[in-house]
Amino acid sequence: MNASTSLQTVAKTKILNGGPLPTVIAGPCSAESEDQMLQTARALKNDHRVSIFRAGIWKPRTRPGLFEGVGTIGLEWLKTVKQETGLLTAVEVANTQHVEEALKHGVDILWVGARTTVNPFSVQEVADALQGVDIPVLVKNPVNPDLQLWLGALERLNRAGITDLGLIHRGFSTPNNKPYRNHPKWQTIQEIRNLALGIPLICDPSHIAGRRDLLETVSQQALHLGADGLMIETHINPDVALSDASQQVTPAGLDKLLTVLDLESERLAQPEQLQDLRNLIDRLDNELLNVLFLRSDVSKRIGEYKRLNSLDIYQANRWQQIVEDRLKIASDTGLDEDFVKAIFDTIHSFSLGIQNEVFAAQAAATSEKQP
Numbered sequence: 001m002n003a004s005t006s007l008q009t010v011a012k013t014k015i016l017n018g019g020p021l022p023t024v025i026a027g028p029c030s031a032e033s034e035d036q037m038l039q040t041a042r043a044l045k046n047d048h049r050v051s052i053f054r055a056g057i058w059k060p061r062t063r064p065g066l067f068e069g070v071g072t073i074g075l076e077w078l079k080t081v082k083q084e085t086g087l088l089t090a091v092e093v094a095n096t097q098h099v100e101e102a103l104k105h106g107v108d109i110l111w112v113g114a115r116t117t118v119n120p121f122s123v124q125e126v127a128d129a130l131q132g133v134d135i136p137v138l139v140k141n142p143v144n145p146d147l148q149l150w151l152g153a154l155e156r157l158n159r160a161g162i163t164d165l166g167l168i169h170r171g172f173s174t175p176n177n178k179p180y181r182n183h184p185k186w187q188t189i190q191e192i193r194n195l196a197l198g199i200p201l202i203c204d205p206s207h208i209a210g211r212r213d214l215l216e217t218v219s220q221q222a223l224h225l226g227a228d229g230l231m232i233e234t235h236i237n238p239d240v241a242l243s244d245a246s247q248q249v250t251p252a253g254l255d256k257l258l259t260v261l262d263l264e265s266e267r268l269a270q271p272e273q274l275q276d277l278r279n280l281i282d283r284l285d286n287e288l289l290n291v292l293f294l295r296s297d298v299s300k301r302i303g304e305y306k307r308l309n310s311l312d313i314y315q316a317n318r319w320q321q322i323v324e325d326r327l328k329i330a331s332d333t334g335l336d337e338d339f340v341k342a343i344f345d346t347i348h349s350f351s352l353g354i355q356n357e358v359f360a361a362q363a364a365a366t367s368e369k370q371p
């Protein structure tokens with residue numbers, strides 16, 4: 001059975017704005033004070049493209065001692081924001097108490113954070129607290145790139161009766177996220193879309209980028225891939241924000257960003273120029289593959305030499321020397337060193353595999369000859 005068939009969702013969702021334009025959710029990473037919330041919301045209300053105001057009330061932080069959110073008082077401020085601006089409001093919930101408090105304060109939309117989605121016990125607790133409640137719930141991807149876990153969270157909420165569901169793509173923690181804070185792994189958008197058919201997908205460029213200067217590229221890519229909306233952290237004075245200062249924009253910055261993104265029309269490169277560049281990439285990839293083939297052939301011959309001369313396959317000193325040399329070339333050329341290291345780690349483990357096969361083939365041939 002296709003996993004998507006078990007999700008019962010409604011066609012008309014409150015999460016999307018109902019029009020042809022992407023939904024924009026904006027607001028501070030964290031609620032900090034009533035003044036900060038109201039000033040931010042008043043400025044956002046003037047932007048007709050923004051329909052939902054977000055604010056973190058309880059903040060899951062990696063290390064203790066960091067600002068962990070203002071708690072319930074923030075929900076009072078959010079209520080005032082809603083009354084004054086008419087914007088829909090959204091908060092993150094991670095346990096029963098959060099759900100109960102948010103519902104009591106009339107929050108319109110809930111979201112489950114990436115660190116909660118990774119834990120089925122926590123998602124189930126949120127789902128149980130929402131049993132029988134009619135409210136839209138957005139689910140952020142789990143921190144690790146496990147789409148089944150993401151889908152599982154949607155299913156748990158759906159079984160509790162939540163039909164107005166949405167996905168938030170906020171990037172994944174991978175061994176090398178550079179230049180992002182969380183790697184977008186763009187192909188996952190298509191993959192999760194196929195698994196959760198018909199469920200709207202919002203991109204959270206703030207958590208993917210981790211820095212203001214990358215927001216445009218990330219948002220544009222997401223929109224080109226068909227994202228239904230964007231969640232962009234917006235603060236009246238980002239430089240003094242108590243959390244995630246470097247990724248938040250001012251309402252004026254958001255206005256500029258949304259205008260550049262040109263939400264009405266897709267902005268694509270000139271087709272002929274793009275085709276020339278793609279031809280170049282094809283030729284370069286071809287060369288790359290030829291070189292990789294030649295290298296793996298040499299590795300096989302070294303494997304035979306090692307077998308005949310009873311040498312170990314893994315040669316720590318030689319490998320260390322190779323890494324140092326290649327990283328020096330990378331830094332001289334201006335290539336990202338983490339990128340080059342990741343490539344050579346993969347090449348090396350493949351090379352070890354080739355030589356292991358050489359040894360294994362010889363061992364098998366010898367044992368066949370045994371009487």
Ligand SMILES: O=C(O)C(=O)C[C@]1(C(=O)O)C=C[C@@H](O)C=C1
Binds near residue numbers: 314351
């Ligand atoms: O230099 C060797 O001994 C090799 O087999 C080559 C190679 C490599 O692929 O670069 C492979 C295994 C060793 O650990 C070190 C380097």
